[in-house]
Amino acid sequence: MGKRFLSMILSASLLLMLSLCGCSSGKSTAKGSNYLGRQSGILDFTDDPDDPDDPAKPTGGGRPGKLPDEKKVGISFPTKDLMRWDQDGDILRKELAAEGYTVVLNFADNRVDVQTSQIESQISEGCSVIVVAPVDGNALGTVLKEAKQKGVTVVAYDRLIMSTADVDYYISFDNYLTGALQGEYIRDALSLDSAAGPFNLEIFAGDAGDNNAASFYNGAMDVLSPYIDSGKLVVVSGQKDFNDVATAAWKTDLAQTRMENLLASFYSDGTQLDAVLCSNDSTALGVTNALASNYTGKYPVITGQDCDKANVKNILAGWQSMSVFKDTRTMAEQTVRMVSDIMEGKAPEINDTATYYNGMKNVPAYLCTPVYVDESNYKTILIDSGFYTMADIT
Numbered sequence: 001m002g003k004r005f006l007s008m009i010l011s012a013s014l015l016l017m018l019s020l021c022g023c024s025s026g027k028s029t030a031k032g033s034n035y036l037g038r039q040s041g042i043l044d045f046t047d048d049p050d051d052p053d054d055p056a057k058p059t060g061g062g063r064p065g066k067l068p069d070e071k072k073v074g075i076s077f078p079t080k081d082l083m084r085w086d087q088d089g090d091i092l093r094k095e096l097a098a099e100g101y102t103v104v105l106n107f108a109d110n111r112v113d114v115q116t117s118q119i120e121s122q123i124s125e126g127c128s129v130i131v132v133a134p135v136d137g138n139a140l141g142t143v144l145k146e147a148k149q150k151g152v153t154v155v156a157y158d159r160l161i162m163s164t165a166d167v168d169y170y171i172s173f174d175n176y177l178t179g180a181l182q183g184e185y186i187r188d189a190l191s192l193d194s195a196a197g198p199f200n201l202e203i204f205a206g207d208a209g210d211n212n213a214a215s216f217y218n219g220a221m222d223v224l225s226p227y228i229d230s231g232k233l234v235v236v237s238g239q240k241d242f243n244d245v246a247t248a249a250w251k252t253d254l255a256q257t258r259m260e261n262l263l264a265s266f267y268s269d270g271t272q273l274d275a276v277l278c279s280n281d282s283t284a285l286g287v288t289n290a291l292a293s294n295y296t297g298k299y300p301v302i303t304g305q306d307c308d309k310a311n312v313k314n315i316l317a318g319w320q321s322m323s324v325f326k327d328t329r330t331m332a333e334q335t336v337r338m339v340s341d342i343m344e345g346k347a348p349e350i351n352d353t354a355t356y357y358n359g360m361k362n363v364p365a366y367l368c369t370p371v372y373v374d375e376s377n378y379k380t381i382l383i384d385s386g387f388y389t390m391a392d393i394t
Helices: 002-025 032-040 083-098 112-124 141-149 175-189 211-230 252-267 281-294 309-317 328-343 378-383
Strands: 072-077 102-107 129-132 153-157 169-173 199-204 275-278 322-325 365-368 371-374
Touching: 072 083, 072 112, 083 102, 083 328, 102 112, 112 129, 112 141, 129 328, 141 153, 153 328, 169 175, 169 328, 175 211, 175 275, 175 322, 175 371, 199 211, 199 252, 199 281, 252 281, 275 281, 281 309, 309 322, 309 371, 309 378, 328 365, 371 378
Parallel strands: 072 102, 072 129, 129 153, 153 169, 169 365, 199 275
Antiparallel strands: 322 371
């Protein structure tokens, strides 16, 4: 009786094993529908929860200290209202999804509390790497400490995250060089090294809470300050310190209002305005809007950054002189490489380890190289490269 009972148990076990093998062989060997979900960057929680390829299910294992889901990447950007962030987010999402990563992309409406909540959500959703362009570079210490405790790698994107040791890498363009290109353009356009002058200048920097804004300003002012000190350049309003010329949230309407006030206070008597240093295209747009309705003198040199469509149109129309181009495709490509290296346990490529001190540490950085665009070279840089079509900017 004991032998017969044992035989029945062994038979039942064999049948169960065959049944399980049949179920296993019925699964797709091409990674199944969830792989397609990853490729599209869309989370799909409807598949078999026992499928190890399902992004809804932690894969387990992995590198010590890392989160279980090593195919999930969070992106936290400040706002969709500025074209560059909307564009950067879309390019980066597509590039990461094409490499097989599930992407959680959030925009924070320029609110620190919203960004903090979104990053907390990305941590709880199992993102192993979070790419962050901060609304306020000084305001994320607490949530990034939580990320570090959960084994998340944090990459600061374009804007350096300040006052925390819990940021691992920084990827950007050379922001000091970006400002220097703007200053050099004004220098050369006004022939400051040979013309008698004096020339009148006004200055519009970016948001005071954005560490990059100070880098842009410093790069430009290091070029222009010697001419200001010598009297070749005159800031008629007297507003030249960073805090006096900063533009909250880089907002076009704030730049426009300030420019209108400057024109009414210092240029309504016919005083010539020769140049306006604008750190980016949204502030430049505010300046050109103000000039269009409040200024009748010889049109000034106006700088910018980002090559937003509206501003490239203004360059072709003669209302803006130049814009520094930071090809987001280049930075997205390098960001994907960095994320992939991190996921695979490799040391990502770094080309600067000493410049970007955030108050707590020198953040290892990879810096891309910007170029300027004006009427003479826009076609080669923007059109021939496929970044825009002529229909986009005309």
